[in-house]
Amino acid sequence: MKLIKLMVMSCFLVTSFISAQNKDITLEDIWSKGTFRTERLDALHSMNNGKQYSVLNFDRASGSTTVDVYDYSTLKKTKTLVNSTDLTDVKYFTDYSFSKDESKILLATEQESIFRRSTLGIYFVYDIASKTLTKVSEDKIQEPTFSPDGSKIAFGLNNNLFIKDLNSGATSQFTSDGVKNKIINGITDWVYEEEFGFVRAFDWNANGTKIAFIRFDETNVPEFSMDVYGNKLYQTQTVFKYPKAGEANSEVSLHVFDLASKSLTEVKVDKEYKDFYIPRIKWTNNANVLSAQFANRHQNELDLWMINTTKNLTKLVVAENDKAYVDVTDNLTFLEDDSFIWTSEKDGYNHIYHYDKNGKLINQITKGNWEVTSYYGYDAKTDRIFYQSVENGSINRDVYAIKLDGRKKQRLSENTGTNNADFSADFSYFINTYSSVNTPPLYTLNDAKKGDVIKVIKDNSDVRTVVAGFNMPKKEFSTINVNGNNLNMWLIKPTNFDATKQYPLFMYQYSGPGSQQVANQWNSANDYWYYMLAEQGYIVACVDGRGTGFKGAEFKKVTQNELGKYEVEDQIEAAKLLGARDYINPDKIGIWGWSYGGFMSSNALFKGNDTFSMAIAVAPVTSWRFYDSIYTERYMTTPQENASGYDENSPINHVDKLKGDFLLIHGTGDDNVHVQNTMRMVEALIQANKQFEWMIYPDKNHGIYGGNTRLHLYTKMTNFINRTLGQ
Numbered sequence: 001m002k003l004i005k006l007m008v009m010s011c012f013l014v015t016s017f018i019s020a021q022n023k024d025i026t027l028e029d030i031w032s033k034g035t036f037r038t039e040r041l042d043a044l045h046s047m048n049n050g051k052q053y054s055v056l057n058f059d060r061a062s063g064s065t066t067v068d069v070y071d072y073s074t075l076k077k078t079k080t081l082v083n084s085t086d087l088t089d090v091k092y093f094t095d096y097s098f099s100k101d102e103s104k105i106l107l108a109t110e111q112e113s114i115f116r117r118s119t120l121g122i123y124f125v126y127d128i129a130s131k132t133l134t135k136v137s138e139d140k141i142q143e144p145t146f147s148p149d150g151s152k153i154a155f156g157l158n159n160n161l162f163i164k165d166l167n168s169g170a171t172s173q174f175t176s177d178g179v180k181n182k183i184i185n186g187i188t189d190w191v192y193e194e195e196f197g198f199v200r201a202f203d204w205n206a207n208g209t210k211i212a213f214i215r216f217d218e219t220n221v222p223e224f225s226m227d228v229y230g231n232k233l234y235q236t237q238t239v240f241k242y243p244k245a246g247e248a249n250s251e252v253s254l255h256v257f258d259l260a261s262k263s264l265t266e267v268k269v270d271k272e273y274k275d276f277y278i279p280r281i282k283w284t285n286n287a288n289v290l291s292a293q294f295a296n297r298h299q300n301e302l303d304l305w306m307i308n309t310t311k312n313l314t315k316l317v318v319a320e321n322d323k324a325y326v327d328v329t330d331n332l333t334f335l336e337d338d339s340f341i342w343t344s345e346k347d348g349y350n351h352i353y354h355y356d357k358n359g360k361l362i363n364q365i366t367k368g369n370w371e372v373t374s375y376y377g378y379d380a381k382t383d384r385i386f387y388q389s390v391e392n393g394s395i396n397r398d399v400y401a402i403k404l405d406g407r408k409k410q411r412l413s414e415n416t417g418t419n420n421a422d423f424s425a426d427f428s429y430f431i432n433t434y435s436s437v438n439t440p441p442l443y444t445l446n447d448a449k450k451g452d453v454i455k456v457i458k459d460n461s462d463v464r465t466v467v468a469g470f471n472m473p474k475k476e477f478s479t480i481n482v483n484g485n486n487l488n489m490w491l492i493k494p495t496n497f498d499a500t501k502q503y504p505l506f507m508y509q510y511s512g513p514g515s516q517q518v519a520n521q522w523n524s525a526n527d528y529w530y531y532m533l534a535e536q537g538y539i540v541a542c543v544d545g546r547g548t549g550f551k552g553a554e555f556k557k558v559t560q561n562e563l564g565k566y567e568v569e570d571q572i573e574a575a576k577l578l579g580a581r582d583y584i585n586p587d588k589i590g591i592w593g594w595s596y597g598g599f600m601s602s603n604a605l606f607k608g609n610d611t612f613s614m615a616i617a618v619a620p621v622t623s624w625r626f627y628d629s630i631y632t633e634r635y636m637t638t639p640q641e642n643a644s645g646y647d648e649n650s651p652i653n654h655v656d657k658l659k660g661d662f663l664l665i666h667g668t669g670d671d672n673v674h675v676q677n678t679m680r681m682v683e684a685l686i687q688a689n690k691q692f693e694w695m696i697y698p699d700k701n702h703g704i705y706g707g708n709t710r711l712h713l714y715t716k717m718t719n720f721i722n723r724t725l726g727q
Contacts, residue, residue: 022471025532027718029470030525031711036467038460038522041431041443048102050426052078056096065092067105072429072445075455081105082126087133090124099150103128104166106136106144106153115190115671116702118142118199125153125166136164137171142187143200147208154202154211156187161202161213163259174211174257174264181223181241186213189221189250191243194672195630196279196328206287210309211257212267214278216250226669229698240671245625245632245646246639252278254292256309269294269305269314277630279328284338284357291340293328299634302326304342306357317359320344324557325634327514331375341365341385343375345553352385354404365406371550373397374420378404379427379448386423386430386448392416394550395477395488395520399432399451412451415439418521423448431457435522437475437490440464471495473534475527477520482573483566485546485555488518489574492530492540497583503539504588504725505578506530511567512596513635514549514556517542529714533721539584545570561642563624563635564603564649571600572608579611588725592616592717595673595702598665602651602681606658614661614724616717619673619702622681623650626674652681655688661724662692665713667700693720 029035044053047069057066067081082105084092095108104125111121120140124133136144142156153164159178164171175185186202193199202213224242227235243249254267273294280293288310294303304318320326326344331352333341338357343350350372352365365385366372374388376399384401392398392411399413399421413419417436424430430448435441440460444453473495479486494503508530510517523531530540546566547559559566571591579586589612593601598620605615624632624646625639639646647653662685666678678694685692695716697704704713 022469024535025470025472025528027529027532027711027714030528030532031714032708036463036523036525036528038441038463039458040441041433041458044422044431045098046423046425048425050424050428053424054081054098056093058092063092065094067096072424073454075445075457081128082107086131087124087126089133089135093124094121097146099146100148101150104146104150106146110140112140115193117193117197118187123153123155134166134169137162143202145200145202145204147204148206149208152208154186154204156185156200156202159184159187161186161211161257163211174262175213175215181239182217182219184216184218184250185255186215188214189216189218190240190671191249191628191630192216192277192279195628195634196277197330198280201281203281203283203290205283205290206285209259209287211259212281212283212290212309213255213257214281215253215255217253218250220248221250222247224674226671226674228669238669238671242671242674243629245627245629245636247629249275249277249297249629252276254278254281254307256290265309267292267307267309267312267314269303269307269316271303271316280330280332282332282334284334284340285336286338289338291332291334293332295326295328297629297633298637299325299630302328304332304359306359315358317357318342318355320346322346322553322557324553324560333375333378335378336380341375341378343372345371348553350553352387363406365402365404366409367406369552370394371552373550376421376423376430377427382427382449384427386412386421386427388420390550393520395516395518399430401448410451412446412448414451414453415442416520418519421446429454436520437477437522440467440522470531471535473497473531475530477518480543480574480577482543482545482570482577485570487543487545487570487574489541489543490518492534493583494534494537494539499583501583502585503537503583504590505575505584506533506538506540506721506725507571507575507578507589507591508540508542508597509545509571509591509593509600510595510597511545511547511571511593511600513547513559513563515596516544516549518544529718533718536722538721538725539578541574541578543571543574545574559635561636561645562649563645564599564651567600568603568607568649571604572611575604575608575611588613590614590616590721590725592618593620594618596621599651602662602664603649603654605660605662606651606654609657609659612660614663614721616663616665616720617651618665618713619667619670619704620651620664620677620681621673622652622677623647625650626677626680652677652684655681655684655690658685658688658690658692661720662690663717663720664692664694665697665704665716666694667697667702667704669699670702672702 042055064084066083093107097106107124108121111119123136144155160175218241221241225239275297277295290307302320306315331343342353354362370391376386397418402409420433421430440463443457445455480489591601598617601615602617605612666675
């Protein structure tokens with residue numbers, strides 16, 4: 001008995017000693033040293049055989065890149081398909097893609113960003129068998145894409161579309177009216193790229209005989225300009241078309257180019273649309289039939305059309321409508337008989353549906369008061385659909401399989417937390433990425449039949465060891481009843497928390513429609529900042545209020561036409577409820593956020609001036625009149641129709657209510673939320689004779705990063721928090 005007690009005491013002393021030696025997190029650990037960086041699994045391409053995958057590898061020593069092939073079953077490299085050291089014209093490449101038959105590889109070099117998703121680059125085609133290299137164009141081009149047989153490449157250049165024949169080497173141009181800031185063929189304009197999330201607006205048909213594309217006429221779209229200060233004597237200027245809410249959008253039209261006849265035809269559907277969007281196009285398995293999604297400007301109607309491009313016949317096969325808005329789906333999948341998979345939240349939750357090729361509903365595949373969050377695909381051999389959902393709680397994600405007829409649902413992931421799957425081409429394997437608040441990213445190879453783990457690929461055990469060496473408080477998940485709703489919340493207390501003391505409260509949120517910040521997953525960089533603040537004597541909390549996602553359409557869409565009303569009410573009420581707890585000082589409550597979260601934190605400080613004593617707003621929207629048409633009008637309609645919704649909930653109109661401390665931060669190169677938002681807010685605060693602090697980051701975009709920028713930004717915010725909320 002004495003021996004056991006002695007052992008227990010020894011363990012306690014060792015634990016106490018280790019704990020005493022633990023280090024405090026610093027901003028340099030988070031933003032400079034990469035102390036908590038996790039190992040990631042490089043993006044992989046599943047090979048056609050379903051038994052192997054390829055990965056882009058970079059050798060730091062030689063500065064070379066390779067495309068290497070690995071076996072799923074052994075995870076060992078079997079061969080190298082291409083090595084840049086063997087290529088005379090390519091020192092290294094930064095991305096790659098295969099032709100459909102995997103006989104050729106498209107290599108990207110000299111890539112440069114345009115906006116968030118768009119890039120320009122010099123591209124080469126590598127023929128694996130002959131080991132020959134072909135340059136696609138002497139110019140930097142956009143979105144080069146193989147034809148189905150791999151004999152041609154279509155690409156965008158200077159707002160026009162081209163085809164390079166890889167056999168003859170000839171390049172032909174099949175649109176000629178492209179002009180910067182006027183006409184764009186086959187590449188999306190700024191607002192489509194940002195809000196509909198795609199850049200390549202052209203698509204090859206099944207046999208490579210036709211190319212469909214969207215044409216953007218942005219002639220009447222107002223221009224926005226940004227000064228670029230750089231390091232030269234005179235600044236330059238970036239000018240681009242940006243439709244703000246209520247302003248003119250690009251006029252879009254749908255066209256098909258026939259390679260054989262070299263004819264260009266505009267395609268029109270059998271419905272009169274005024275001021276509409278074409279957010280997706282996709283060919284069916286039938287080389288003559290194109291699908292296109294059309295949405296009205298309010299985005300509360302979404303139509304799926306099937307277009308016979310030979311017979312000029314169009315058929316409306318799915319027509320979705322909603323009192324608020326209908327989300328565009330990326331999950332449209334055509335089965336062998338051209339029946340198709342479609343996802344929709346028409347029953348109140350996002351679920352998977354199966355339609356025949358004429359649009360007749362065959363069945364609803366998934367059902368329940370929970371959301372499908374990712375659709376992975378359909379395996380014809382086993383007749384199974386694979387997907388991810390929040391069936392195991394809205395803060396968790398699991399991987400499932402289900403029969404096409406909706407029977408025999410099977411959970412394939414085991415651990416509670418966030419699971420995501422990357423399936424092999426034949427759906428025999430998947431690589432599962434799992435993490436939770438207590439578990440760093442764990443990558444495993446799994447059998448798709450039952451979900452059994454075959455091998456551990458990466459477990460990030462080194463990160464676990466590193467984290468154990470720091471004073472690391474716990475993130476506690478719970479719910480809080482706010483304004484009649486049970487809202488998801490996490491809370492972080494100092495490791496030496498004393499319930500008899502009172503602590504300042506610092507709240508974080510984003511709050512945008514369909515978003516989520518309270519999720520059971522491993523730490524982001526910001527989480528370590530919150531842990532650092534907690535160790536410095538703060539309670540840090542995050543509450544996902546009404547309007548956030550994964551709890552059904554009704555919960556998400558309650559904010560329609562009044563962005564910033566219910567979300568702000570929930571943050572203010574949550575702060576009051578937390579402030580009533582014995583261990584929180586109700587006189588020292590702060591809030592912060594970025595982008596939509598900056599819009600929210602500004603509003604919370606102004607409208608909740610008896611609750612919040614400070615706020616930080618980074619890159620905030622200060623009036624929805626300044627933001628883009630597609631995003632804003634999806635939730636607010638136009639300012640001409642809903643002036644009160646815009647103005648009553650925009651913080652720029654409530655600056656007179658400011659009582660507490662306010663820090664406003666923005667980058668001047670923000671093409672998304674323009675620095676105009678902050679400049680107009682600053683002027684309003686000045687005219688209201690309100691004191692505040694602000695920080696401008698020259699030429700930095702919406703992410704405000706590069707060099708020491710993030711370290712400087714978070715040092716600025718930390719100092720402000722300590723000065724305004726500190727004990």
